[in-house]
Amino acid sequence: MTETTIADQNTVRALRLPGYPIPVGPFTHLAAERERLAGLRWQHFDARPIGATVGAEISGIDLTTDLPPATIAEIRQALHDYKVLFFRNQPLSAYQHVAFARRFGELEIHPALGSNTGQPELVRFEKTAQVAGFENSWHHDVTWREQPSLGAILHAIEVPDIGGDTLFADMYAAYDGLDDETKAQIEHLDAVHDFTRAFGAFATEEQQAQMRAAHPSVTHPVVATHAATGRKHLYVNRIFTDRIAGLDADEGRDLIDRLCRAADAPEIQVRLKWEPDTVAFWDNRAVQHYAASDYWPQRRIVERASIVGPKPSR
Known part of the structure; x- marks a missing residue:
């Protein structure tokens, strides 16, 4: 492959090799955001950016305490900037976990995933030799809501000695990296998201019908505008997005696949190696995530609190 100049960046950004699923090139469109994040400074904690445009490790803060409103406001702003925050050495009890999460809004109760902690707002993922991990697909959480x-x-x-990492992909950057023709094509499209695509995978037709009655399909924009930042991001995923409204099934599935592949480039991803008492706080609109299932039969136990968001809009 020949070298290219910065003047060629738009061509390089769109360059695809035959049979290769992601763009090839220097991803020069990431530079401005990378430099912006590198220059941020905070009053109540320190932040070390990890990925080019996504992810920062936060230090100098204790999440087990009742943090003052100014600190919570700064964490919220850091979340909007870095898209996902990593905190090490945070021995949260279930009660403290819920209390911290509530500082950012109303918490969800998940209808299909259970909690074993006495805190119904916490979903507990307990993977063992008998219960293997299967969350290894890129997704936003609960887009069927x-x-x-x-x-x-x-x-x-509890985390395995080796494996069990979680990856996060910047969906702003995924959108920004699309060519203008694709952006115009998807600007006014809506996607249908279906609870049963994941949770009904092994259900009978009757059970799936009951699930759909309890959780009807919903429609969200293919390109959403973040309510806090005003930035556009892709909002389709492989787990819950069922089809594109107004397109035939094959055309819609091809488009969903092409848009999801926009997040496959490592240049717009960050990878978290877990340790006990690590906390990850991600913006479920700005990033998708992927839990690597490479640790069986080791144990991996994590708990999640999710904050109710607004309805996605253009």
Whole structure:
């Protein structure tokens, strides 16, 4: 492959090799955001950016305490900037986990995933030799809801020595990296999100019908505008997005696949290696995440609190 100049960046950004699913090139459109994030400074904690445009490790803060409103406001702003925050050495009790999450809004109760902690707002993911992990697909959480979560806070209780990482992809950057023709094509499209695509995978037709009655399909924009930042981001995912409204099934599925592949580039991702008492707080609109299922039969126990968000809009 020949070298290219910065003047060629738009061509390079759109360059695809035959059979290769993601763009090839220097991803020069990430530079401005990378430099902006590198220059941010905070009053109540320190932040170290990890990915080019996504992810920061936060230090100098204790999440087990009753943090003052100014600190909570700064965490919220950091979340909007870095898209996902990582906190190490945070031995949260279930009560403290819920109390911290509530500082950012109303919490969800998940209808299908259970809690074993006595705190119904916490979803507990307990993977063992008998219960293997299967969350290894890129997704936003609960997009089958009319009001999907605006963010989630995950606390690691027990983690494998090797494996079990979580990856996050910047969906602003995924959208920004699309060519102008694709942006115009998807600007006014809506996608249908269905609870049963994941939770009904092994259900009978009768059970799926009951699920759909309890959780009807919902429609969200393919390109949403973040309620806090005003930035556009892709809002389709492989787990819950069922089809594109107004397109035939094959055309819609091809488009969903193409848009999801926009998040596959490592240049717009960050990877978290868990340790016990690590906390990850991600913006469920600005990022998708992927839980690597490479640790069986080791144990992995994490708990998640999710914050109710607004209905996605253009």
